Amino acid sequence: MSAAFALNKGPEASQQDFLLSVEDLTVSFDGFKAVDSLSFYVEENEIRVIIGPNGAGKTTVLDLICGRTQSTKGSIKFRGKELTALKEHQIVHSGVGRKFQNPSIYEDLTVFENLELSFPRGRNVVGALLFKRDHEVISRVEEVAEMIFLKDLLQTEAAILSHGQKQWLEIGMLLIQSPELLMLDEPVAGMSVSERIKTAELLNKIIKDHSVIVIEHDMKFVKDIAHRVTVLHQGKVLSEGSMEHVQNDPKVVEVYLGH
């Protein structure tokens, strides 16, 4: 009796252990399967890097997890909670944060206001009308601004920031949401060398207390941060494991890392 009970409980319990479990995820756009029966699991406090050639479906996977794209089939469970039926803002409330490839910030607002709007309070209509900019908000905004190197630019309009600063600002907007899972789409793309170094430093600080999924092409950067790497190719997992394992996988060398 107790054995049967344990058996029944088994698979469910193991699923609970993962922070994020993606199973049999498929999305097709007019018959083209951008993501095809994809399964992968992310553990608590894990840094997972997704790599793969252009068109492998990397960004689409993030879009599916954060609700921007509706899946055709499959399930995405975050802490045992099904995300595929939820709307974007509900997924955010569950603790998933997303940074886009191109910096996506509010250009007409100041850095302070950008961060303030991302502060997780007063997220409904009444809450937004009655929201008070109290010391908790101000100190949290200043704390995050310090982390993202923008402390002196709090009153600056976001539109006039440099590309790298915009990327940092968006990362800051995620941090202030205090998500459990951060999803970053090419966080160092288009940055200068010095900005890259600072960003790596920033990400290394962040990833200590978050689970993170990163899409990145910069192999040196990937090697630095990844716990595990998932290689996507044509919407499927080509290889998965440590960076070393993946790098030596002949299939990966063939399609992605080059000859």
Add this chain to the structure above:
Amino acid sequence: MNITRLFDRSEWLGFAAIAAILLILFPSVIDIFRLNLVGKYLTYAFVAVGLVLCWGHGGILSLGQGIFFGLGGYCMAMFLKLEASTPENTSIQSTPGIPDFMDWNQLTELPWWWEPFNSLAFTIVAIIVVPSILAFIIGQAMFQRRVGGVYFAIITQAIAAILTILIVGQQGYTGGINGITDLRTLLGWDIRTDSAKYILYFVNVILLLGVVMIAQFVKVSKFGRLLVAMRDKEDRVRFSGYNVSDFKVFIFCLAAAFSAIGGAMFTLQVGFMSPSFVGIVPSIEMVIFAAVGGRLSLFGAVIGALLVNFAKTTFSETFPELWLFAMGGLFIAVVMAFPNGLAGIYSTYVKPLIARILPNEQKAANAAQATKVPTKALAE
């Protein structure tokens, strides 16, 4: 100080200036006929103020605000018409006691949905609630499906056209193309006399100032910044954890309620309501008022509504055929050359000039700027 202040210093000056012009200057120098006209123009300012929030800040362009202006106006007109249609006043009709146009259209009893408009309390509630409910339905249907931009604008136009056709077609229930006319008294108080027109003018201005303050409250709250954020990057707002469609529905309903108050005041001051204030053309004109005044400025909206309507009256008296062309030209000119309207011209050209003439003010502003870094957070 922890309470968000409603206006900053220059905004208080602007608000006080507008209040002084409307409440003191105009009534003391303009005769009652012209003052009544100003009152009529100001009813459009309610719509323009709503558009500043909805369109200027939130990026939701509605080309159908006439719908809500009209509904508010019709609610008021229905009450006044019922009061004017006493059996004594309508004794020559084949069915006395019902509005004249119903009698002309062979109706023999008051339709059930007219009945509640015998009550002023119900009417006042309906003026706000009926347009808000319609706006809520339109908003839910559109914004939940993420219809936005030009598509939303076209759909609001279509609804304005539909409503006009409905009103014109259902002559027996609505008064048709002529509208609801021959309105006389409000609870026995004759609204056609000069003294009534004075009082209604002041009521109108005070309501308008109240609406501007409500709009200002929304503008300076986090909601106001969210509106700008939605205009900029709607997706980012979603991924910051906000249900964008809720916010859009709310601001669209608020703009509708403002417009409806304007419509009701229009009926009271002008003495009738007709489909010509509901359809596409008036709705577009309302957008022009907001655009000319400055679509980001609440005061600009009031001034825009006044100036454009004043120009319309003067110009169309002299060149009736040319007016529509002038209006179109004005709109194009504003959009091409001064996208922020008169308020934009003021803050780019006039404000620096004033600052140069009044160096004291400049110093004060600089001092404020210096202390702004730490305190702006609370002051704003």
